[in-house]
Amino acid sequence: MLEQTRNLARRILEEKQANGILGLAQGEFNIIQPRIFSEPAELEYLVLEPKWPLAKMAMRILRSVPEGYTLAVVCRGCDERAIYELIKRNQIAREKILTIGIACSTAQASACLCERPYPSHLDVGEASAGVNPFEDETVRSLLQGDDAVRMARWAKVLKRCIKCYGCRNSCPICICEPCKLEDPVWVKTGSIPAEMLAFHLIRAFHLSDTCVACGACQEACPVGIPLLSLQLSMRKALQDKYMYEAGIDPAKKSPVLADFFDEPETDRDVPAWVNSLRENHGA
Amino acid sequence: MADITVYLCKCFGEIAATVDLEIVRAGLGDNPSVSSAEIVDSLCLNRDLETMAHQIREGVTQKVLIAACSSLARGDRIVRGLVHRGVRRTDIHLVDIREGCAWIHAGDPDGATGKAERLIDMGLAHLENVQTSDDVSVKINNEVMVIGAGPAGLAAATSLARSGITVHVIERAPHPGGMLRLVSRLYPKDSAASSRLEPYLDELERNPLITVYPRAKLQSIRGYTGNYKIRLSSGDDEHNLSPGAVIIASGAKVLLPDGLFRYGEVANVISQMELETRFRKGAVATKNAVFIQCVGARCQDRPYCSTICCPASIKNAARLKAENPVANVFVIHRDIMMPGSVLEGYYRHVMAQGVRFIRCEKDRPPEIIGTDRIEAVSVYDAVTGSTRTIDADLAVLSTPLIPNDDNRRIAELLGLQLDRYGFFREIYPMHPVETRMDGVFICGSARWPVSSDVAITQGEAAAMKAAALLARSQAAASDFSRVPGRKFGHARVNVETCSGCGNCMAVCPFDAIRLQKVEGKYSHVSRVNKMRCKACGNCVSVCPNGTMQMPEHNYLSVGEMIRRAF
Amino acid sequence: METETTRQPRILVFACRWCGLIGADGAGKNRIALPSNFRIIPVECAAYVEPDAIIRALASGIDGTIVMGCHVGGCRFNDANHAAIKRLELLKELLDATGVGRDRLLISFGTAHEDHQFAEVIRDYFDTVAALPPLEPWVSTLTMKHLSRS
Numbered sequence: 001m002l003e004q005t006r007n008l009a010r011r012i013l014e015e016k017q018a019n020g021i022l023g024l025a026q027g028e029f030n031i032i033q034p035r036i037f038s039e040p041a042e043l044e045y046l047v048l049e050p051k052w053p054l055a056k057m058a059m060r061i062l063r064s065v066p067e068g069y070t071l072a073v074v075c076r077g078c079d080e081r082a083i084y085e086l087i088k089r090n091q092i093a094r095e096k097i098l099t100i101g102i103a104c105s106t107a108q109a110s111a112c113l114c115e116r117p118y119p120s121h122l123d124v125g126e127a128s129a130g131v132n133p134f135e136d137e138t139v140r141s142l143l144q145g146d147d148a149v150r151m152a153r154w155a156k157v158l159k160r161c162i163k164c165y166g167c168r169n170s171c172p173i174c175i176c177e178p179c180k181l182e183d184p185v186w187v188k189t190g191s192i193p194a195e196m197l198a199f200h201l202i203r204a205f206h207l208s209d210t211c212v213a214c215g216a217c218q219e220a221c222p223v224g225i226p227l228l229s230l231q232l233s234m235r236k237a238l239q240d241k242y243m244y245e246a247g248i249d250p251a252k253k254s255p256v257l258a259d260f261f262d263e264p265e266t267d268r269d270v271p272a273w274v275n276s277l278r279e280n281h282g283a
Numbered sequence: 284m285a286d287i288t289v290y291l292c293k294c295f296g297e298i299a300a301t302v303d304l305e306i307v308r309a310g311l312g313d314n315p316s317v318s319s320a321e322i323v324d325s326l327c328l329n330r331d332l333e334t335m336a337h338q339i340r341e342g343v344t345q346k347v348l349i350a351a352c353s354s355l356a357r358g359d360r361i362v363r364g365l366v367h368r369g370v371r372r373t374d375i376h377l378v379d380i381r382e383g384c385a386w387i388h389a390g391d392p393d394g395a396t397g398k399a400e401r402l403i404d405m406g407l408a409h410l411e412n413v414q415t416s417d418d419v420s421v422k423i424n425n426e427v428m429v430i431g432a433g434p435a436g437l438a439a440a441t442s443l444a445r446s447g448i449t450v451h452v453i454e455r456a457p458h459p460g461g462m463l464r465l466v467s468r469l470y471p472k473d474s475a476a477s478s479r480l481e482p483y484l485d486e487l488e489r490n491p492l493i494t495v496y497p498r499a500k501l502q503s504i505r506g507y508t509g510n511y512k513i514r515l516s517s518g519d520d521e522h523n524l525s526p527g528a529v530i531i532a533s534g535a536k537v538l539l540p541d542g543l544f545r546y547g548e549v550a551n552v553i554s555q556m557e558l559e560t561r562f563r564k565g566a567v568a569t570k571n572a573v574f575i576q577c578v579g580a581r582c583q584d585r586p587y588c589s590t591i592c593c594p595a596s597i598k599n600a601a602r603l604k605a606e607n608p609v610a611n612v613f614v615i616h617r618d619i620m621m622p623g624s625v626l627e628g629y630y631r632h633v634m635a636q637g638v639r640f641i642r643c644e645k646d647r648p649p650e651i652i653g654t655d656r657i658e659a660v661s662v663y664d665a666v667t668g669s670t671r672t673i674d675a676d677l678a679v680l681s682t683p684l685i686p687n688d689d690n691r692r693i694a695e696l697l698g699l700q701l702d703r704y705g706f707f708r709e710i711y712p713m714h715p716v717e718t719r720m721d722g723v724f725i726c727g728s729a730r731w732p733v734s735s736d737v738a739i740t741q742g743e744a745a746a747m748k749a750a751a752l753l754a755r756s757q758a759a760a761s762d763f764s765r766v767p768g769r770k771f772g773h774a775r776v777n778v779e780t781c782s783g784c785g786n787c788m789a790v791c792p793f794d795a796i797r798l799q800k801v802e803g804k805y806s807h808v809s810r811v812n813k814m815r816c817k818a819c820g821n822c823v824s825v826c827p828n829g830t831m832q833m834p835e836h837n838y839l840s841v842g843e844m845i846r847r848a849f
Numbered sequence: 850m851e852t853e854t855t856r857q858p859r860i861l862v863f864a865c866r867w868c869g870l871i872g873a874d875g876a877g878k879n880r881i882a883l884p885s886n887f888r889i890i891p892v893e894c895a896a897y898v899e900p901d902a903i904i905r906a907l908a909s910g911i912d913g914t915i916v917m918g919c920h921v922g923g924c925r926f927n928d929a930n931h932a933a934i935k936r937l938e939l940l941k942e943l944l945d946a947t948g949v950g951r952d953r954l955l956i957s958f959g960t961a962h963e964d965h966q967f968a969e970v971i972r973d974y975f976d977t978v979a980a981l982p983p984l985e986p987w988v989s990t991l992t993m994k995h996l997s998r999s
Contacts, residue, residue, distance in 0.1 A: 063805045089784035090798065090807060143946055148982035150948025155987060176782055176828035183829065185842040186905060197908035197987050201943060202901050206827050208939050233946035234939055256935050257789040257825060355874045382877020383889060394885030401888060700927050710925070719927055771893050792927030819926035820897030824936060836897065841890070845906050848888045849859045 002048055004124045005074065005102060010040040018072035018098050019065075022058055024048065036061065036071075048074065048102060051112070053216045055082035055172035059091050072098040078112075078214030080119035081247025082172035085210050088250055091175055103127050112215045113139070113228060120248070133213075134236075139229045155196060160223035163194040167217035167227055168203060173210050180206070204230040209238055209254035212247040287410055288344040289320040289403065290335065292351035294381055301385040301392050302399045307350075310400055316407050318344050327357040336368035346374040346410045350403050352381040373415045373835060378406040401848060408843035414834035416772035419760045419813045423509035424527035425449065427749050430693070432495065433461020434735040435727025436532030437483040438742030439749075444492040446750050451524050452487070453499035453515055459487060461534050462728075462735060467562035469735060470598040471629040479735065496522060504529075504696040507795075507814030508722035508752070508763055528722040528749040531693065531707060532742055535684040535728035538579050544649075544680055550656035552678045555592065558599055566606045571674040573660045574600055575649055576616040580683035582645075587704060589683030589732040593620045594629075596681050601633045612638045613673055615649050615662050642666050651678060684732035697723050698793040698815065706731055716745040719817070720793065721763040724748050760813040772835040773816035774823065776809045781830045783807035787822035796822060858912040858978040860887035860971075863898045867925060868962040869917025875964030876971075883968055884975050894918065895958065896929035900940045903954055907944075910988055913953050913978035915970065920959020930958060950981050 009021045025035035025045040032050070034057055037043050058073050065071070073079065080099055086092045101118070103125030109117035110131050118127035133139050142153055168174045168181060180186050180202060187198045194200070204227075213235065217227040238244045242255035289311055293299035304322050311320040323331055326349060338344050347365070352358050358377045365375055380399045388395035427443050429436045432454035440450045458464065463480040487493050496517035506512035506525070513524040537556050540546040546554070553561075561567050574596040580589050596614055604612045619640065621630040634640065642665045643649055649662035652672070661672045686705035694701050698720045700708040707725040710717050716724050726741035727733060733741065760773060774787075774796075783806035788796040795815030798807035809831065811822075822831045829838055864870045870891050876883065892898060895918025903914050916937060924930040937956050945951040955977075957970050 089782070089786075091782070091784070145948075147948045147950045150946070151950075151982065151984075151987060152948070154947050176780075178780060178828060180828050180901065185838060186901060195908055197949065197984075198905060201904045201908075201947065201949075205900050205904065205940055205943055208943065230943070230946070233942045237939060237942045253789055256932070256939060257786055353874050353877060355871070356878075379874075379877075382874050384885075386877045386880045387883045388885040389880060390882055391885050398885045398888070405888065405890070698927060703922065719925060790932055792929045792932075817926055819894045819929040820892065821894075821926070821929045821932050824896060824899045824933070833893075833897070836892065838899070838902075841899075841902055842905065844890055845861065845902065845909055845911070848861055848890075848906075849886075849910065 001102065001125050002046075005048060005100065006043045006046050008100060008123055009037065009043050009046060009072070009074070012072050012098070012100070013037070013040045013043075018070040020069075021046075021072045021074065021100070022054055022061065023074035023100075024050075024052060046074070051076065051078075051104075051108070051215075051219075053079055053082055053170070053172040053214050055079055055086055055092075056175065058083065058097060059086055059175070062092060062096050065096075070096055070098055072100055075099040075101050075119050075121075076104055077114065077116050077118045078212055078216075078247075079172075080121065081116075081212035082214060084247045084250040085173050085212060086175070088253060089173075089175070089210075094250065100124070112213075114213065114215070133228070133232055138226050139232065142226065142229050143233065157225050158196045158200055159193050160225060161193040161196075161199070162223060163192055163199070164222060166220035166222060167225075170216040170220035171207070172214060172216065173207060173212065200230065204234075207231060208234040209244070209256050210246050211235065285316060285318040286345035287316050287348055287407060288318055288335075288338065288346070289348045289350065289407075290326060290331070291320065291322045291380075292326045292349070293322060293324050294352060294385075295325050298351070298381050298385045301389050301395045302380055303392065303396045306396055307400055307403065311403070314404075314407065316411055326351050326361050332361065332364045332368065336365055336370055339365075339370050339374065340368075346376070348376050348378060348403065348406050348410055350378045350380045350399065350406070353379040353383060356382065371415070373413050374410075376406050376410050376413075378402050404847040405844040408847050409840050412837060412840035412843060414837060416761075416775060416813075416834045420757055421507070421509045421760070421814060423753055423755055423758055424525050425753050425756075426451065426524070426526040427528045427530060427746075427753070428453065428511070428513055428524055428526040429530045429532055430501070431455075431461065431532035431534055431727070431729065432459030432487075433532060433534045433727060433738065434463055434479070434483075435534070435729070435738035435742035435745075436461070436530070437480075437487070438739040439530045439532055439726060439746040440493055440742075441483060441486045441490070442743045442746035443750060444486070444490045446746075448492065448750060448753060450493045451496065451526065452493060453496045453501070453517070455499060455533075457497050459484065459495055459497070465556060465559060466735075467559045468598065468602070470594045471625050473598065473602070476735075501693070501696075504693075507812055508720070509758060509814070511722070527753050528724065529697065530742075530745045530749055531699075531723065531725045531729050532727045532738075532745070533687055533690070533693070533729045535706070535732060536687055538585075538682040538685045540578050540680040540682050543578050544575060544678065545651045546680060549651055549653050551676060552651055552657050552680065555595055555599070555679055555681050558679050562599070562602065567603060567677075569603055569607050569610050569612075569677045571611045572600070572603050572607075572613070572677040572679065573649075573673060573675045574612075574614045574679045574681060575660075576614065576619075576681045578680040578682050580681075581617065585683060585685070585704065587683070588620060590620060591732055591734045592681035592683065594626055594734065596679065597621070597630060597633050597638070599679065600638045601636060604633075604636055604638050611674070613641055613660075613675075614638060615641045615643055615660070617643060617645055641671070684728055687729070690729070695794075698795075699723060699725075716741055716748055720815075722749075722752055760816075763814065771818040772833055773813045773818050774811045774820075774831055775834055776811060777830045777832070778804075778808050780828060781806070781808045782828070783809070784827065785809075786825040786827065787831050790821045790825050791816075792819060792821060793817055857884060857886040858975055859910065860913045860915065860974060860978065861906045861911045862887055862889045862915040862917060862971075863892050863895070863902075864889050864915075864917040865895045865897075865919060865930075866891055866893055868919040868923070868959065869957075869967070872917070872962045872964060872967030876967045877964075879964045881964060881968040883971050886975075887971060894924065894926050894929050895933040896924075896926065898933065898937070900936055903937070903940060907949060907953055907984065908988060910984075912981070912984060913955065913974060915955040915957060915974060917967075917970075918956075918958045919962075923959060934958065949984065949987060952977055952981060953984075 021037040026047045101122045104117035106128045113133040115130035211231040291304045308320045426449040428451045443450045463476045466476045498518040502514040647663040652659040702708045724745040726745040727738035795812045801808045918930040941951040
């Protein structure tokens with residue numbers, strides 16, 4: 001798969017389909033880091049491991065390139081979804097980017113709890129079946145039980161947070177400058193661990209309809225908080241109620257942002273939320 | 284900075300009986316924002332208002348917090364009294380400690396006093412952080428665009444032109460007239476539709492202030508109250524208009540009874556509109572005619588009554604009977620809707636002429652009998668409880684008016700609401716021809732099925748409302764709100780922190796936001812049209828980093844209120 | 850002495866000026882007795898209520914929040930309340946998943962524009978919240994300056 005990718009990338013540069021390829025390079029002392037390959041010869045250093053979401057980097061690069069520049073990006077499924085979300089939010093111009101889609105293996109999908117380990121434009125590799133994250137042990141233990149049990153389990157893991165902002169920094173969708181998490185009105189400053197409810201729930205909710213489940217947050221967390229699990233219920237709710245998944249269609253905006261008129265027919269015309277008290281408690 | 288004066292109203296004991304105002308005042312003594320706190324017997328008797336206003340005008344205090352009754356009781360009046368005396372609205376805050384505290388916690392004076400203290404502290408938080416939206420003043424163009432040249436549109440256009448206002452009438456069809464061209468005679472006087480239409484057509488021709496655009500197609504609508512920017516095509520020509528107001532008189536269409544009562548399958552089962560067409564060509568001969576009401580109406584899909592089909596059928600039944608005196612004419616109905624003394628009188632007159640009415644039930648509709656052409660109608664008579672078979676050589680199906688297909692497109696372009704059936708929605712209950720978009724009015728069947736005389740009345744009403752708007756040559760953004768003088772403000776963008784994500788633009792119910800390129804920034808930046816913005820707050824709630832704020836209710840204020848709530 | 854588990858729940862209500870607040874006012878005019886441990890923040894429209902504000906409230910020692918708005922189809926801001934419902938329902942998913950509890954946010958649209966309805970919503974909600982496990986493990990430090998006397 002690596003050779004195939006390199007060849008494809010070479011061809012893209014030779015045929016001038018793009019001015020540069022963004023991918024990982026293994027260089028001196030075997031250090032791996034992101035790199036823009038501008039010459040076909042450089043592509044001998046291209047590698048595909050480890051997983052590192054390049055979408056935000058692509059966004060930043062495209063801000064400072066000259067007019068007419070096209071950037072090709074080596075994309076796993078999650079990279080492509082992140083790029084689509086950034087396109088939706090006007091951070092990447094669609095015509096400036098080209099994807100080189102590579103598939104992940106089943107083992108890689110399991111490691112990331114990924115439901116969709118392949119991009120929609122797949123160039124190299126075979127799409128393997130994803131995994132259902134709700135069947136994972138850690139996820140199950142966090143989401144099971146009654147309120148008090150769940151609260152206790154989450155409190156236990158979130159107490160480790162040292163407010164390094166690694167989750168926010170590595171997330172390919174988090175692009176706001178300044179960020180609400182650093183505003184003392186919303187999140188108390190000057191204390192560790194971070195205010196559990198304020199910091200983590202505000203961050204999780206801001207990603208509710210735009211998280212592409214790449215798992216970068218979880219991987220970046222130095223204290224091993226299972227951050228991906230925070231998003232799973234909201235992603236599922238969007239799928240069930242609105243048949244929506246983030247990052248799949250760059251033209252489809254989140255249902256939270258869409259009109260009454262644009263909602264899919266789901267056998268309920270007007271949502272039955274008029275009195276959640278009566279509905280939930282038979283009042 | 285201690286610049287807020289607090290007034291605690293005893294309300295002649297109504298508040299003071301439960302809330303211990305002395306404790307509250309004492310508690311405010313240490314508050315760094317409060318310059319003084321006073322207890323008064325009653326604020327609504329005006330004598331204190333002048334003093335309060337004077338103190339603010341003289342700079343003795345900057346802002347005032349009033350703890351008294353609710354805004355719906357006398358609170359609003361106190362606030363307006365101060366504004367009237369020159370105090371800026373955002374320097375005043377009303378805290379409800381009567382309806383919202385003393386009166387609902389009468390059995391718990393400790394709790395009520397504590398709650399009053401917290402509520403007042405929250406009010407102080409608001410005053411410490413409140414900002415004022417900047418206003419903008421726009422010119423109101425003295426022109427109106429009327430969409431639709433049916434009876435409603437024609438009435439609106441001629442009314443406006445007579446008041447000296449330039450009117451642009453756009454019409455989809457090649458000729459103006461709408462329903463008046465398709466219908467033969469009008470109830471209840473049985474007058475020819477042309478006699479009602481002709482005077483309007485005359486005036487369209489003669490009055491230089493009216494321009495008609497036939498075969499028109501709306502390309503785009505942008506802009507705001509006072510200055511809408513319209514692009515349309517009329518035949519092969521393109522036009523750009525800039526009216527100050529828009530009147531929607533686009534009417535409705537008649538439901539074709541496809542699939543109902545064997546329409547299309549059996550000859551001489553026709554729709555009401557087809558009967559009108561036959562009448563326009565000349566007399567209609569029949570020996571046994573049956574009208575069936577509520578076809579495709581008052582059913583699961585369309586539970587509403589279309590109001591005009593009963594009078595229309597009865598008018599046509601009477602005409603058939605008059606033209607064919609020995610014919611049997613039946614009207615099969617579930618209910619007869621003939622409101623008002625004139626229509627009721629007409630109904631009885633038609634009955635006396637020999638038209639017969641049979642009441643059927645919703646679950647047992649009549650059946651058409653016949654192979655290639657209609658021969659009879661069988662119906663369960665709900666009054667006698669027996670099934671009758673009536674000979675018939677003509678069956679007329681009365682179908683309702685349904686919304687036009689492009690209502691939705693127009694609604695999206697103009698920021699309007701549609702009801703669940705797809706008709707344009709007015710501001711219920713007291714503004715029957717106005718919509719949520721100031722400067723856009725609705726009349727006629729676009730709003731709800733009506734007969735042409737009611738359409739004309741509504742058209743004139745809409746014209747009147749539009750004329751009132753256009754009477755000023757200038758207006759401020761703050762003027763436009765449903766409650767005059769109290770538009771809450773409008774959303775404000777922090778250009779530095781905006782990432783151009785477009786969430787706000789996607790979610791604005793009034794389409795008031797656009798993304799614009801800004802010097803020195805890689806991304807676009809949101810811009811709010813102050814005229815279109817109605818301060819609903821949707822944009823603020825979806826902005827990821829607080830770029831969008833409502834100055835009168837900003838996040839500093841909310842955050843502080845939450846902190847001081849308990 | 851008031852302890853965490855025996856005190857009355859603290860409820861914060863965001864009520865839209867056009868519906869919810871009318872009900873609250875009606876309850877006041879009719880002197881309907883209600884528990885005192887709730888506060889109302891009036892808003893122009895339920896759409897004003899940022900989900901982050903709900904989170905901030907729960908993080909500040911408030912036990913339950915209510916958002917009162919006009920019934921779907923009755924919003925004077927072109928169904929802005931519908932957008933609000935979608936957001937807030939999604940927030941409830943997150944509150945549920947983390948064990949904070951979906952019941953800590955009550956969405957009551959259109960039911961509270963009459964006095965007895967408002968009172969019923971408030972009273973019932975106090976009962977609902979009182980039955981929930983305390984939020985204490987989550988609120989790392991109480992940032993309240995004052996505690997209600999009751």
